[in-house]
Amino acid sequence: MQAQIQALLAAQRGAEIAGETTGSNMGSHIEVAKLVIFNGEAARVGGFITVCRLFLRTKLRGAIVEEQVQWILSYVQGGSADIWKENVMEEMEAGEVEYKLAEEFLTCLRKEFGGGRRGVSESGRAEEAGARRKNDGGVHTGVQVGSKRKWI
Numbered sequence: 001m002q003a004q005i006q007a008l009l010a011a012q013r014g015a016e017i018a019g020e021t022t023g024s025n026m027g028s029h030i031e032v033a034k035l036v037i038f039n040g041e042a043a044r045v046g047g048f049i050t051v052c053r054l055f056l057r058t059k060l061r062g063a064i065v066e067e068q069v070q071w072i073l074s075y076v077q078g079g080s081a082d083i084w085k086e087n088v089m090e091e092m093e094a095g096e097v098e099y100k101l102a103e104e105f106l107t108c109l110r111k112e113f114g115g116g117r118r119g120v121s122e123s124g125r126a127e128e129a130g131a132r133r134k135n136d137g138g139v140h141t142g143v144q145v146g147s148k149r150k151w152i
Contacts, residue, residue: 040081068102
């Protein structure tokens, strides 16, 4: 019995450390569908973003934006998505890009892979990134050239 109580207390402390405080955030106890790996297919970007939003709102609400973006990137794998992910990670690590909100990052992902409701065509999906640069605060457009993104 004592071992079970200790295990429950340890699990509760772990949840509180992870930002899932008991009682104050009822959403942290909601079950969310497991996120499926996103490989860059335009037909799947909308569903991927929807599940990301649900998870962020229920499980990662208290996490900093960089952690939320990195969590999303962990599910971006394969195909053209791998190249894009590597570019984004390099830009973040170098301090060249900073997202103020996870939603801003999800908007960039939607634009990049052309699954937007906003009329983004498949032919234009690699033309803009819309991320804010830390250095000057302006909005720059990224263009995919080969395997690297060039900022203009």
